[in-house]
Each structure stands twice: as C-alpha cells, then as structure tokens.
Amino acid sequence: MNDTKQKLIHITRQMIDQQGIDGISMRELGKEMNLSRSAMYRHFKNKEDLLAAITAGNFETLTSNIREVTENISDSRKLLYAILYTYYDFGIKNQEHYHLMFRKQWDKELYPDIYYSAFGIFKFVEECLEKVGNIRKSPTQSTAIMYAFIHGLVELNSAQHSESEKGMDNPNRLIDSFLDLIFI
Template sequence: MSIHDHRPYHHGDLRRSLIQAASKMIEKKGLAGLSLREVARAAGVSHTAPYRHFQDKADLLAAIAQVGFEQLTDEAGKAARRHDDDPCKQFVAASVQYILFGVRNPRMAHLLFGGVINMRTAPRSLKQASWAAFQLVETIINNGKKAGVFLDRDTMELAVTTWSGIHGLAQLISGGYLSRLAATERQVETLGKMVCELLLTGILKPNDKK
C-alpha cells in the first residue's frame, strides 16, 4: 500500500488516514505548512481528532517517516528478490529502486534523511524501520560475500560505503543538479544503473572485476 493511498475513512482507520493525508500534503507543499489542524481538515475529521493518536506535529512526522522507511524497504526488497541467485544484480536492482524512491518522493526523502527528525531520540518503532532499510543493504552484501563475489571485508564497511554513493546520487538528482542526465525516469534508471555498477566494482573480489 502506498503512503499516498486513499481509502474511505471509517471508524478505526483514523491514524492511517491522518498519516496518508499528511504524507500527501508534504509532497505537495513541504513540511513548513504542515499542521495537525490542516491534516485533520484534509482527512475530513475534526481538528481535535489527530490528538487521539499524535501528541504534536513531531509525533506525526515520526509516524510518517516510519511508514516512509517501510515503503522504501519494501520496494527495494522486492527489486532485490527478483534476483535471488545473483548478488550483483540484487545490488543494482535494489539500489536503483532506492534512487527512484528518492526522486519520486523528494520531500518524503528529505523527511527521512534530511535531519528533520533526530534519530538519536526518535521513537523505537521509527529507529527499527530505518535500521531495516540499512539491513537490506547488509543482507545483499552478505549474499555476495557468501557467494564469493564480494570482498571479504567487514559487512558494515561495505554497506556504508555503497549506501553513501547510492544516497548521494539520489540527492543530486532530486536537487536538480543532474537535470541534463536525469530529466526523465528512464534516464534516472539508466544513470542509476551506471553509477551502481561502478560502485559494484569497488566491492567485487579482484578476480570478479570486469
């Protein structure tokens, strides 16, 4: 289910409806204009209704970020699972999906990674959701090490190094710095694959480098 998926509101769906309404508002207007009152209006409920689930705006943002991380991990995970027998293809597919997520949802990506939320003090559920995204990278790296195609180095080192490159590319594209190279989604995919394949050469064992 997309974070922007809208279904008719009924009793018991208030929290989900508010998160969906707020997520859509963030992508349209950014974080500055977001308030619980505006979210309530967009969701079609009373201005006091959000307080049944969220203490304040920061609490709502944490819930939105959690759903965003879950969606990112789900989409990248599905891309990786299409290539269960090939860690290299897993790496490229999941990485490109990560880049596409950032390009398709730039303001959501900013909420997740732009320092809006202090992850040191974030709710436990949000920390777990963000960690799951990184664990997907670690899983792919471990698959490659077990298959004997990735360098036999600390998994954390390899995951942080590659993730930094992938994330940096997503940020550059979203920020408009590569507009000539990534004007369309197809160009984004092509550029993403090229960069990811170059990153991949850095973690392949010497006899597997092309």
C-alpha cells in the same frame, strides 16, 4: 489503527506531496478533515509525532520495495544493482518523504520504530552482501559505502546536479560503475 488516524496519515502524505513538509500544519490538517483541535491531538500529540508515523511507514515501504525486487535475484551484481536502484528510485520519486527519512534526526528514545526500521534495511543490505561474498571490504563497510554513494546520488540528482560533462546524467551507469568498485 483506527480509521481517523489512518486517514490523518493519508491526508498528511498527500499534503507533503503537494506542499512539502514545511506546508504541513496541524491546524490546516484539522480543517481539511473537519476535526476539532482536541480530536487531532487524540491521535497524534504533535506534528512531529504525525510525521514520525509517516516516516515509519516510508521505511516499511522502502523495505518492502527492496525485498520484493531482490527476492528472485541470484546474481550478486544484479542483486546489489537492484538494491541501489530501488533506493535511488524511491528517493527521486518521493523526495520530501526521503528527506523526512534521512535528513531529519529522529530521537531514538521517542521514535524507536523509525530507528529499528532504518537499521533493519541496513541489516538486510548487509546480509545480502554477506551472501555475495566477493566484495572488497567487509559487509558492514560495504553497506556503509553503498549508503553513502546512493544517498549522495539521490541528493545530487534531487538538486538537479546531473550534468553530462561530469558524467552525472545517467544514474544507471553510475550505479553500475560504483559496483565495479565494490566487487573484487
């Protein structure tokens, strides 16, 4: 990847972190980088194409984080806890990027790399569950249930619905309690 394209991605990431996804405009990005309109569009055909590149990178980062944190864990419960907490932590610390990854519906035909990256994480978690073995449902069903749980937890906490009277104030305890439901 050339330097200008890489710099466009880097500056856009910073803009997303500071202004949110809706604050991104190709015109402002061009001004920020001192690039003409035609120079911008040589690298990305439109804003969605640029955001797709960022989203693909986000999936790579999340996958790398999960692989790194799980590579030396042999205890099955600790392994699943690490996966869920890594997802949660990524979602809370990178809310705008998380929304790009999981709220936006990306066209599989136009952006197959995003689809395969997202599916790759799912398959990795599913493979971990296959190795664990002592779970209530099939690895595929358990992975889907884990996804629904952790995405719900991220969304609730992002929206600041972490009321202690509902038991929502401690994500660590919620993840641990959720694992009680997964294991036999």
